[in-house]
């Protein structure tokens with residue numbers, strides 16, 4: 001709730017959630033936060049991964065996990081891994097869609113969602129004309145403003161190539177570890193399609209790895225001194241500027257979705273998105289050296 005308040009105060013109005021996030025509680029939390037703000041916010045949610053029913057034992061385990069994370073933030077990836085077994089993925093049927101959207105609307109306390117994504121969809125979903133038709137009817141009914149797909153770049157690419165109806169929004173991972181496949185999607189896209197990049201830092205586990213790559217770049221002998229000075233020690237602010245610039249600057253991607261539970265991360269990210277110090281030419285140098293680094297064999301990295 002503190003992170004949400006900070007995000008709102010900093011001007012963030014787009015929120016990405018899912019039926020399964022927060023062990024099924026994320027939508028209700030967001031709904032409570034948006035109670036008197038819904039008209040000013042854009043809300044995306046997803047269906048296709050179901051949270052497991054909660055027992056009182058699991059509630060206790062969850063609050064123990066929360067305390068652990070607040071004391072040892074690096075434990076979050078461990079907790080996430082353990083929580084991964086609590087979900088049923090790949091639930092792409094019409095009954096699940098119908099139950100899920102009603103539950104999402106109830107938990108979010110709203111009559112409509114701005115985007116409903118198929119959550120981590122495999123490419124076989126693109127053959128499910130009945131399911132896609134049912135998503136289209138939700139759009140016609142006004143319960144969903146845009147239907148979308150969230151998945152691997154390979155699945156998104158197929159959806160874009162086929163111009164799959166009624167999908168008008170695509171969400172896919174895009175970060176410094178793999179910019180090229182995501183950026184390739186833009187070429188396949190049309191002007192009406194909303195493109196949203198998630199996982200921009202590479203997730204909890206890769207934030208440090210991301211920083212190390214950029215430090216190595218800063219230490220290369222031929223680097224321009226002005227760029228080197230801007231890179232500095234790659235603090236959170238600089239890291240965010242580079243991550244968002246690489247994804248958003250002149251790429252055609254419209255939206256970036258980082259996880260930001262910490263208030264200082266929210267503030268650094270908003271500052272980065274609104275006041276980047278890097279020129280377009282510098283951003284291109286950084287992109288080029290990141291992709292060169294990734295074309296090295298693993299032993300040389």
Ligand SMILES: NC(=O)c1ccc[n+]([C@@H]2O[C@H](COP(=O)([O-])OP(=O)(O)OC[C@H]3O[C@@H](n4cnc5c(N)ncnc54)[C@H](OP(=O)(O)O)[C@@H]3O)[C@@H](O)[C@H]2O)c1
Nearest residue numbers: 150198199200201202203204236240258259260261262265
């Ligand atoms: N299939 C899907 O639909 C799908 C899959 C993956 C992700 N997503 C969406 O994308 C969002 C982000 O993905 P993600 O959490 O996997 O990856 P991420 O945003 O790349 O990484 C999140 C990590 O970066 C940290 N961070 C944020 N800002 C930072 C900064 N300025 N400096 C240093 N560290 C920073 C976060 O810390 P704190 O959180 O502690 O502040 C967290 O540990 C998810 O929340 C979800 O909405 C969707």
